[in-house]
Amino acid sequence: MIAEALEWLVTPCPLYVRRLGLLAESIAISARHRRCRRAWAPHLAATRQAILEAVARTPRRRTALIMGSGALHDVPIAELADAFERVLLVDLVHPWPARLRTRHLPQVTLVTDDVTGTLEAVARGEIVPARPFAPLSDPEVDLAVSLNLLSQIPSVPVRRLEGRVADSTLASAVQRLVNAHLSDLGLSRAATLLISDVERVVTDRDGLEIERTSLIAELPEPQADRSWWWDIAPAPEIDTRSSERRRVIARFVPSASGTESL
Ligand SMILES: C[S@@+](CC[C@H](N)C(=O)[O-])C[C@H]1O[C@@H](n2cnc3c(N)ncnc32)[C@H](O)[C@@H]1O
Numbered sequence: 279m280i281a282e283a284l285e286w287l288v289t290p291c292p293l294y295v296r297r298l299g300l301l302a303e304s305i306a307i308s309a310r311h312r313r314c315r316r317a318w319a320p321h322l323a324a325t326r327q328a329i330l331e332a333v334a335r336t337p338r339r340r341t342a343l344i345m346g347s348g349a350l351h352d353v354p355i356a357e358l359a360d361a362f363e364r365v366l367l368v369d370l371v372h373p374w375p376a377r378l379r380t381r382h383l384p385q386v387t388l389v390t391d392d393v394t395g396t397l398e399a400v401a402r403g404e405i406v407p408a409r410p411f412a413p414l415s416d417p418e419v420d421l422a423v424s425l426n427l428l429s430q431i432p433s434v435p436v437r438r439l440e441g442r443v444a445d446s447t448l449a450s451a452v453q454r455l456v457n458a459h460l461s462d463l464g465l466s467r468a469a470t471l472l473i474s475d476v477e478r479v480v481t482d483r484d485g486l487e488i489e490r491t492s493l494i495a496e497l498p499e500p501q502a503d504r505s506w507w508w509d510i511a512p513a514p515e516i517d518t519r520s521s522e523r524r525r526v527i528a529r530f531v532p533s534a535s536g537t538e539s540l
Pocket of ligand 1: 300304307345346347348349350351352353368369370371391392393394395397425426427430431434
């Protein structure tokens, strides 16, 4: 607890990101990763593998854009730095372990930015339309990865604005934010890889389902090449009697008009 409080104090990030609880969440994710390392291993391996396969299928390798890089648990950073002239790691929080791991990689740049461009307003209690994320239209970007980030796009505004904005207004606003990120990816000329948890399932001790929730604002799931389970909180992580799993999907789209898939 003391180590986590200290981390909260010393991790550089914008004030609005702290206010939205994203720094606390990033610290909590890493703490959970330490506790659930074994349960998370297949998900992290599947994510890294999908990224490595996307790299192999991206013939031109100037800049790789990784959105949602966070603590780099699921990022094969050494391989990306070897393969690309430049790697841009985008997140609102770059924890110290990620800063230290990339310090000696001159190709890697940490970019602190919000892919939706809306969260500063959300922190003030307002909903504004998403703006296109400029690096996605940079012609130097050959591979763009949206990394376990899509599900956070609705959850952050909902947590902040629930009860302050009419439910129906909030529900449609977060759907527009999710769609805006997907369409940003779709419009990019780079090869794109979308990896996202899309559904949360809670099971009891016998493995029977007791709850199922959309993580992408009840929208239809994006088309996927593959999917797997992320055992994010096996009992007793949150509750001694139940476990939480998330279904994760991955979809690779080659640059411009190609049709190759994973
Ligand atoms: C579930 S984590 C992804 C896992 C991460 N790659 C890791 O290894 O820790 C999602 C990441 O997305 C970031 N994030 C959430 N909303 C964002 C936004 N609008 N713009 C940029 N990053 C965002 C969070 O700070 C978090 O680090």
